[in-house]
């Protein structure tokens with residue numbers, strides 16, 4: 001299996017759209033999940049929903065998370081902390097812009113890159 | 129029958145009961161401040177700070193019966209978790225972490241020094257979670273000096289300690305207004321944030337003030 005991606009945005013539409021775009025560009029084999037919106041469905045993120053998606057996509061190869069702003073990153077960190085240390089080590093938040101980072105990460109994951117490479121691909125974009 | 133004081137009661141149920149009263153006060157306060165906090169956030173952020181804290185307040189009110197069954201430390205930790213789960217914006221993980229770290233640090237029958245130490249632990253947690261420091265124009269500009277003042281005075285007179293905590297919070301808030309935001313959405317507007325009140329600093333000031341009022345009403 002390849003590295004999985006999780007898209008976390010304040011907006012469910014942005015998260016879904018970003019995941020769709022990455023999947024269309026990287027191929028249907030890409031394992032990518034998304035979540036967006038606060039627990040009431042408004043703009044924001046939900047710790048419970050992030051945790052649920054992480055549980056669904058977690059695998060030995062790792063999971064790379066792409067986030068948009070502020071609370072999305074902090075809630076993702078808290079979600080990672082829900083996992084035991086061994087599992088948490090294989091979940092990484094990429095410091096990259098959401099859409100561009102997701103596309104770069106998806107391409108790298110689809111071509112068999114490991115978790116480090118997937119995150120680097122996303123993060124290098126922001127320095128390009 | 130006292131309300132909660134920072135002075136230790138040997139009856140944990142009485143401590144928790146008073147803490148629930150304080151929780152009610154804070155929830156009512158934050159629900160009433162929803163529009164004001166949204167307005168401050170709209171000026172330099174995304175306009176949701178009041179709504180986020182109102183959602184936290186409603187969730188905490190629903191949790192009240194469950195909290196009543198817990199020890200002080202457990203109740204504060206559980207409340208923090210509810211804040212994180214209900215909010216959805218950056219204030220959720222921040223205020224949630226404040227409470228969760230406080231709860232972890234509290235013994236069963238906390239005295240003034242224990243509360244001061246717990247507050248300090250909570251503030252450290254907020255700084256770590258937000259990767260921010262005092263001076264970044266965030267809630268930490270209020271929480272950090274308030275916590276230091278409480279720690280310095282906690283061994284002396286309760287009323288003096290509460291007054292010092294409130295004064296430090298107010299000074300921190302005033303100082304914060306002139307700063308340029310370095311964290312959160314407000315950082316995107318950069319220089320334009322100078323002269324605006326940070327919504328997180330404002331909500332922190334409201335809460336610290338309410339805690340000082342509530343505890344100060346009891347002669348300890």
Ligand SMILES: [Mg+2]
Pocket residue numbers: 169173174175176177217313
């Ligand atoms: Mg906001």
